[in-house]
Amino acid sequence: MANKPNWRAIKIHRSYTVDEASRALGVCKPTVRRWLKSGKLPVIDSQRPALILGSELIAFLNVRRKPKQRLRIDQCLCFSCKVPRSAAGRMAELVHASVSTFNVCMLCEACER
Ligand SMILES: [Zn+2]
Structure with missing residues (x-):
């Protein structure tokens, strides 16, 4: 279902x-x-x-229906908190996923995961 x-x-x-x-x-x-x-x-x-x-x-x-969550340019959706959060220390890391794409990795400012 x-x-x-x-x-x-x-x-x-x-x-x-x-x-x-x-x-x-x-x-x-x-x-x-x-x-x-x-x-x-x-x-x-x-x-x-x-x-x-x-x-x-x-x-x-x-x-x-839940309202759509809008993220600011400096935010990611934290998988633990399930809300938009800024990066801890305002730092993010770009990791190559393929030749043309990146993944953004950052620590959540609230839960630090
Ligand atoms: Zn979090």
């Missing part, structure tokens, strides 16, 4: 059962049922099977 649900597979004017929504998004059925149980993802009515409007599903997934 996917880490991030692919909301682009959802059509706004279609309604989805839990099974259809889980298959379209690439998530487990219990995940969709948990979203419904939380009350944050509304169903069309109280009848069975529970139907979810595509536009409501897209709006729900957009609210859940």
